[in-house]
Amino acid sequence: MVVTSSEPDAIIIGAGIAGMYQLYRLRELGMRVQVFEAGSDVGGTWYWNRYPGARFDSESWSYGYSFSEELLQEWDWPEHFAAQPDTLRYLRLVADKFDLRPHIRFGCRVSAAHFDDTSGRWTVILESGEQARARLLITALGPLSAYTLPNIPGRDSFAGQAFHTARWPHEPVDLRGKKVGIIGTGATAIQVIQTIARDVGHLTVFQRTPNWAAPLHNRPITPEEQARIKASYPEIFARCRETATCFIHQTDPRNALDVSPEEREAFWEKLYSEPGFGIWVGNFADVLTDPRANDLASAFVAKKIRQRVKDPNTAEKLIPKNHGFGTRRLPLESGYYEVYNQNNVRLVDLNETPIERITPQGVLTSTKAGSEEHTFDILIYATGFDGVTGPYDRMDIRGSGGRRLRDDWIDTPRTFLGIQATGFPNMFMVLGPHTARGNIPRNIEEIVDWITGLIRYMRRHGLVRVEPRPEAVDEWGRHVEEAVAGLLFSQVNSWQTGINRNVEGRDSVRRTLGYYGGAVAYRLRSEEVATGGYQEFIFG
Numbered sequence: 001m002v003v004t005s006s007e008p009d010a011i012i013i014g015a016g017i018a019g020m021y022q023l024y025r026l027r028e029l030g031m032r033v034q035v036f037e038a039g040s041d042v043g044g045t046w047y048w049n050r051y052p053g054a055r056f057d058s059e060s061w062s063y064g065y066s067f068s069e070e071l072l073q074e075w076d077w078p079e080h081f082a083a084q085p086d087t088l089r090y091l092r093l094v095a096d097k098f099d100l101r102p103h104i105r106f107g108c109r110v111s112a113a114h115f116d117d118t119s120g121r122w123t124v125i126l127e128s129g130e131q132a133r134a135r136l137l138i139t140a141l142g143p144l145s146a147y148t149l150p151n152i153p154g155r156d157s158f159a160g161q162a163f164h165t166a167r168w169p170h171e172p173v174d175l176r177g178k179k180v181g182i183i184g185t186g187a188t189a190i191q192v193i194q195t196i197a198r199d200v201g202h203l204t205v206f207q208r209t210p211n212w213a214a215p216l217h218n219r220p221i222t223p224e225e226q227a228r229i230k231a232s233y234p235e236i237f238a239r240c241r242e243t244a245t246c247f248i249h250q251t252d253p254r255n256a257l258d259v260s261p262e263e264r265e266a267f268w269e270k271l272y273s274e275p276g277f278g279i280w281v282g283n284f285a286d287v288l289t290d291p292r293a294n295d296l297a298s299a300f301v302a303k304k305i306r307q308r309v310k311d312p313n314t315a316e317k318l319i320p321k322n323h324g325f326g327t328r329r330l331p332l333e334s335g336y337y338e339v340y341n342q343n344n345v346r347l348v349d350l351n352e353t354p355i356e357r358i359t360p361q362g363v364l365t366s367t368k369a370g371s372e373e374h375t376f377d378i379l380i381y382a383t384g385f386d387g388v389t390g391p392y393d394r395m396d397i398r399g400s401g402g403r404r405l406r407d408d409w410i411d412t413p414r415t416f417l418g419i420q421a422t423g424f425p426n427m428f429m430v431l432g433p434h435t436a437r438g439n440i441p442r443n444i445e446e447i448v449d450w451i452t453g454l455i456r457y458m459r460r461h462g463l464v465r466v467e468p469r470p471e472a473v474d475e476w477g478r479h480v481e482e483a484v485a486g487l488l489f490s491q492v493n494s495w496q497t498g499i500n501r502n503v504e505g506r507d508s509v510r511r512t513l514g515y516y517g518g519a520v521a522y523r524l525r526s527e528e529v530a531t532g533g534y535q536e537f538i539f540g
């Protein structure tokens with residue numbers, strides 16, 4: 001059954017920040033656009049991740065859309081690092097203000113998208129079996145939308161309430177006085193743990209790999225600051241354009257190894273006491289590239305953890321030993337380490353006592369003496385996502401001649417600029433693999449504007465089909481690999497290197513899933529392609 005009464009010019013999958021902005025831009029071109037969104041509202045990440053304590057650690061005023069001065073002046077961010085309900089409220093406002101909702105069908109998960117060579121059109125198939133067709137297909141699926149449950153035996157047998165953080169219920173969950181277990185200690189778990197520890201009766205944290213974390217230093221935005229922020233948006237966004245990660249934080253040009261221990265320590269103390277990601281992406285130039293500098297930075301943060309956690313054994317367990325500071329995406333925290341000084345919180349190190357299975361009552365771990373059953377009212381899975389390629393793998397995407405994207409990308413994604421793949425004509429990915437990423441809305445706006453520019457070019461020149469030349473894809477793939485070489489994070493397992501031990505086939509071989517030559521270099525290359533007349537593409 002065809003769902004749309006008349007054929008749209010373009011179909012967009014996803015109504016998060018990326019899909020909403022792409023819709024806005026294509027409507028500006030006068031195009032008919034149909035968006036399909038699995039959720040029941042706009043917002044993407046901020047619609048799904050409603051867990052206690054969810055917030056971003058981008059500075060709020062650098063995270064919102066930059067395209068509308070009216071919107072910038074109308075919206076007040078309440079805090080320097082906004083909480084999920086505020087960000088969702090903001091994105092709902094955007095949808096209403098720009099009249100986006102009439103073009104979005106909610107509650108529609110796309111299961112497949114097939115390109116037909118004869119008609120030059122994509123057919124999109126929804127889980128309901130309904131279909132829609134359009135010449136252009138834009139995937140705005142999100143890098144962190146394919147959540148993963150832990151592959152632990154007995155998972156479905158738990159008799160209490162169990163939630164993955166990315167599917168937290170819309171109704172309030174009463175945690176007061178409850179016995180709660182949480183599996184995972186990534187950025188999400190850290191936010192949950194520090195938020196619920198004071199309210200629950202007892203909290204057990206199951207940790208397989210500790211993560212380095214540093215203070216967020218969030219606070220409300222005062223009326224004076226609000227006025228200053230609103231007056232300086234051009235400077236804020238200009239600053240984000242200058243940095244490799246599109247955050248306001250710029251890498252320090254000095255090397256940690258070139259300055260005296262006193263200067264190093266003083267700089268790190270300063271960064272540790274300041275809000276946001278300065279300590280990660282505004283650190284000395286060599287901290288994320290030179291293992292010796294990284295060891296020193298790790299020792300500094302380890303010292304802080306030891307100072308903050310009273311029990312030395314617990315402190316040691318919380319200090320990562322298998323990866324250096326900042327080599328995984330750094331969680332920012334607010335009182336996380338102090339939680340372990342509370343009597344009602346227990347840290348279970350899964351390296352010492354692995355989980356055997358989930359039982360109707362809770363979690364069974366093995367001990368030297370036998371096994372121990374931890375019983376719970378509520379079990380929280382903060383077990384992350386099949387990052388970047390996960391949402392693509394979950395759809396049956398077939399290009400020209402029935403070629404399957406999943407097969408083409410089995411070892412590594414193959415794209416030009418992370419936006420298009422050879423053999424998948426007229427399919428454009430917003431924030432696909434091999435794009436620059438950091439402060440993500442900044443990346444999204446640039447990519448959407450670039451895709452819109454290419455579509456505008458095609459319409460002007462009467463072109464109906466586009467895909468990248470295979471040699472352009474090869475060249476970009478080589479460049480992506482060159483850019484990541486030498487970055488310490490590429491040697492560490494995480495969602496950013498394509499590892500998820502809960503996903504078959506993704507549990508051991510690292511892949512490069514982003515472009516790490518920096519947002520400035522990415523922008524220069526994309527602009528060069530556009531101003532050069534898109535020579536890297538084959539048009540029809």
Ligand code: FAD
Pocket residue numbers: 013014015016017018019036037038039043044045046047049054055056057058108109110111140141142143144145188391395430431438439440441444
């Ligand atoms: P999403 O917001 O993920 O939206 C994608 C949408 O596509 C979703 O609504 C999904 O339902 C839909 N979709 C996917 N597949 C299908 C399908 N097959 N059919 C139909 N619909 C589909 N980034 C930062 O820059 N700074 C931060 O501090 C930050 N904090 C984060 C905190 C959390 C908890 C998480 C999970 C992510 C965070 N991120 C942060 C990353 C965040 O994902 C991006 O900032 C941004 O929200 C991505 O927007 P998007 O539109 O690309 O993707």
Ligand code: NAP
Pocket residue numbers: 055056057058144149150151152183184185186187188189191206207208209329331332350382383384385495501502
């Ligand atoms: P994550 O960083 O991938 O963490 C998942 C956690 O679950 C890890 O500790 C992992 O352990 C553990 N885990 C997974 N499967 C397990 C199993 N079977 N048994 C035991 N432990 C298991 O995921 P996330 O915390 O959801 O964060 C993902 C990304 O979302 C972040 O890196 C960030 O980009 C974004 N995010 C941002 C914020 C923010 O503050 N802005 C907040 C939340 C999320 P191992 O490490 O051992 O695999």
